Amino acid sequence: MTRQEVRSVVLAKLLGPTQPGDTVWDIGAGLGTVSVEIAVLRPHLEVVAVEQAPARLAFLRENRQRFGAYNIRVVEGTASEVLQAEAQRPRLVFVGGSGGRLPEILTAVTDRLEEGGRLVASFVTLEHLALTLQHLRQAQWPVEVAEIQVARSDVIAGLTGLKPQRGVFLVRADRPGSPAAPQIPDEGERVQA
Amino acid sequence: MTRQEVRSVVLAKLLGPTQPGDTVWDIGAGLGTVSVEIAVLRPHLEVVAVEQAPARLAFLRENRQRFGAYNIRVVEGTASEVLQAEAQRPRLVFVGGSGGRLPEILTAVTDRLEEGGRLVASFVTLEHLALTLQHLRQAQWPVEVAEIQVARSDVIAGLTGLKPQRGVFLVRADRPGSPAAPQIPDEGERVQA
Amino acid sequence: MTRQEVRSVVLAKLLGPTQPGDTVWDIGAGLGTVSVEIAVLRPHLEVVAVEQAPARLAFLRENRQRFGAYNIRVVEGTASEVLQAEAQRPRLVFVGGSGGRLPEILTAVTDRLEEGGRLVASFVTLEHLALTLQHLRQAQWPVEVAEIQVARSDVIAGLTGLKPQRGVFLVRADRPGSPAAPQIPDEGERVQA
Amino acid sequence: MTRQEVRSVVLAKLLGPTQPGDTVWDIGAGLGTVSVEIAVLRPHLEVVAVEQAPARLAFLRENRQRFGAYNIRVVEGTASEVLQAEAQRPRLVFVGGSGGRLPEILTAVTDRLEEGGRLVASFVTLEHLALTLQHLRQAQWPVEVAEIQVARSDVIAGLTGLKPQRGVFLVRADRPGSPAAPQIPDEGERVQA
Numbered sequence: 001m002t003r004q005e006v007r008s009v010v011l012a013k014l015l016g017p018t019q020p021g022d023t024v025w026d027i028g029a030g031l032g033t034v035s036v037e038i039a040v041l042r043p044h045l046e047v048v049a050v051e052q053a054p055a056r057l058a059f060l061r062e063n064r065q066r067f068g069a070y071n072i073r074v075v076e077g078t079a080s081e082v083l084q085a086e087a088q089r090p091r092l093v094f095v096g097g098s099g100g101r102l103p104e105i106l107t108a109v110t111d112r113l114e115e116g117g118r119l120v121a122s123f124v125t126l127e128h129l130a131l132t133l134q135h136l137r138q139a140q141w142p143v144e145v146a147e148i149q150v151a152r153s154d155v156i157a158g159l160t161g162l163k164p165q166r167g168v169f170l171v172r173a174d175r176p177g178s179p180a181a182p183q184i185p186d187e188g189e190r191v192q193a
Numbered sequence: 194m195t196r197q198e199v200r201s202v203v204l205a206k207l208l209g210p211t212q213p214g215d216t217v218w219d220i221g222a223g224l225g226t227v228s229v230e231i232a233v234l235r236p237h238l239e240v241v242a243v244e245q246a247p248a249r250l251a252f253l254r255e256n257r258q259r260f261g262a263y264n265i266r267v268v269e270g271t272a273s274e275v276l277q278a279e280a281q282r283p284r285l286v287f288v289g290g291s292g293g294r295l296p297e298i299l300t301a302v303t304d305r306l307e308e309g310g311r312l313v314a315s316f317v318t319l320e321h322l323a324l325t326l327q328h329l330r331q332a333q334w335p336v337e338v339a340e341i342q343v344a345r346s347d348v349i350a351g352l353t354g355l356k357p358q359r360g361v362f363l364v365r366a367d368r369p370g371s372p373a374a375p376q377i378p379d380e381g382e383r384v385q386a
Numbered sequence: 387m388t389r390q391e392v393r394s395v396v397l398a399k400l401l402g403p404t405q406p407g408d409t410v411w412d413i414g415a416g417l418g419t420v421s422v423e424i425a426v427l428r429p430h431l432e433v434v435a436v437e438q439a440p441a442r443l444a445f446l447r448e449n450r451q452r453f454g455a456y457n458i459r460v461v462e463g464t465a466s467e468v469l470q471a472e473a474q475r476p477r478l479v480f481v482g483g484s485g486g487r488l489p490e491i492l493t494a495v496t497d498r499l500e501e502g503g504r505l506v507a508s509f510v511t512l513e514h515l516a517l518t519l520q521h522l523r524q525a526q527w528p529v530e531v532a533e534i535q536v537a538r539s540d541v542i543a544g545l546t547g548l549k550p551q552r553g554v555f556l557v558r559a560d561r562p563g564s565p566a567a568p569q570i571p572d573e574g575e576r577v578q579a
Numbered sequence: 580m581t582r583q584e585v586r587s588v589v590l591a592k593l594l595g596p597t598q599p600g601d602t603v604w605d606i607g608a609g610l611g612t613v614s615v616e617i618a619v620l621r622p623h624l625e626v627v628a629v630e631q632a633p634a635r636l637a638f639l640r641e642n643r644q645r646f647g648a649y650n651i652r653v654v655e656g657t658a659s660e661v662l663q664a665e666a667q668r669p670r671l672v673f674v675g676g677s678g679g680r681l682p683e684i685l686t687a688v689t690d691r692l693e694e695g696g697r698l699v700a701s702f703v704t705l706e707h708l709a710l711t712l713q714h715l716r717q718a719q720w721p722v723e724v725a726e727i728q729v730a731r732s733d734v735i736a737g738l739t740g741l742k743p744q745r746g747v748f749l750v751r752a753d754r755p756g757s758p759a760a761p762q763i764p765d766e767g768e769r770v771q772a
Contacts, residue, residue, distance in 0.1 A: 004206075130705060534584060
């Protein structure tokens, strides 16, 4: 499950000030934590949540219902099946889980992502991080990595400790080429003195 | 300047799914990075940016203009002056900078924040963190601390290094008591499996 | 328990190239992890391990035996009792645990530490860290803080994850004044290009 | 340059309670920070510092002199040349720098390290970390990774900030097989309650 702090960084990296009608793909959506967050905070977007594991799909659908996140479209299947089948090429893709099929997912995304589109992916293992960097380097997409570490307070003998959560590596890559849609500004760089 | 990653965590901690017309106070707004982020991402909110340093006020106003963030109201003065003068008690307060007046700001906030309202504050020094925890403990407000550390990729001999940014401590406290407005749900805990 | 990585940093901060016959105090020695490490790696030193909790004392004595660390002298009691009773003022003190008596320990150490002597203390709570910084600032001892965070690899679905350990704050302070013994060089600064 | 805190963790990972006469190899010794630390703290060991860059060799020799670390043998050349030429196979190897020849160094080390011997290597880039993990996995050596992050206090407006140093990934691997010399105990696991 993607935790609050990391989830909000994912959103900031993935989304510029999006347009009504934009679509965001959440590949390996799991329980839907990221999908629901995007859907609720940006009600004018469509979120396509792709998941193949039946158990997680059930939770995903339940969470969609529970938070009234009806702008989520839940799609069952693997990334490559789903992305190939889709008429419209995606512009904004988040990969949060790979279910052991990372190479296939990366191939599907580098195949189908629109020119000027953006991929954000989160990793907790060194091998998946390395594989992705290598794949994107071969595709010659400019890449930024961020390592995010969060510790939250807990109570130690009545005092305030800091309990660390597992760190997350976030990879962001923009596909080169002129976009059909307007380019995605980086929220992070919006304000400069 | 508050960086992208930290800024997005601040927003997630401060704001639940806010209502149109809600007001957010940004005390010690500095260049306005947090104010602009809130104002642009949540156009239905009013942001009151309080700053006393003339040089920063100029940048703040420029950034408001530049990003069309007209839902920011820039107020010149110290937190205590401004919060006392304001007819309506604040419900959502972010303290990002203290200009050496932290005790005074904390007093003003614990005086004026609405029952059920929320304070989020960010710190880069151990003394300010400690002072705030002590103040809020005396006020008996429940407190959560998070330490956020981010490293962003840079290039080392053609390879990918991770350059650390200064870590930030975020303090979040909710004033006890029944709120006039509906209580602020915690975005972070919204989705559970 | 102090983990390997942190323990070795503690040693580096506490000990310069010590002289045969030097004595190191380990206040709140707990199970003796730090005492044993010093005693084994520096067999020419005497380590005085002070602990008051009977259960921990038993482990401490067992570990002393088990690792043949006979240059550890185990002393039962509180820091202030023990340090007052000792004829010779300490020159090298490590505080790893406080058993709820931190103010008393700090008073005993600032009372008794030799001029030019060194204190290293480790903390996992913000309050103890803040209290110590305040105490040492009042004593006007120069202070250095280091925050150490370590994650060790674990296995996630056959791949390499990084499981974070709780971070530790290390405080190091040197008592001003001309030392009887030669001053403690900082291992960290020994080599410069 | 390897900083104090990281250097002490390297030593703890590399060295168990070594025997007089043991030899430690420091491949890509750079300015000699790790070599000098080992040589001074463990005067009964021989340290072989391998470096190929003439400018760094000069510093290395100077540091050897300056700290009286005469148990350092400075060897000019690449790891593979030097390790092949050496009659005795190494038992303890530290790789701190690769000068762009990491694959070659790894091949030399996996070729020549004694059965039961230990390799510790430090990295600041994701690619070198990944390459090493892959190489050692193919060699079927058990591997442990640790990520070490240190922030040291600095002064911000008269208060105590925490300035982060670049994080370091440490890889430790033990070559399987029965050692000629007694096996290297892990300092980290020596004390357990």
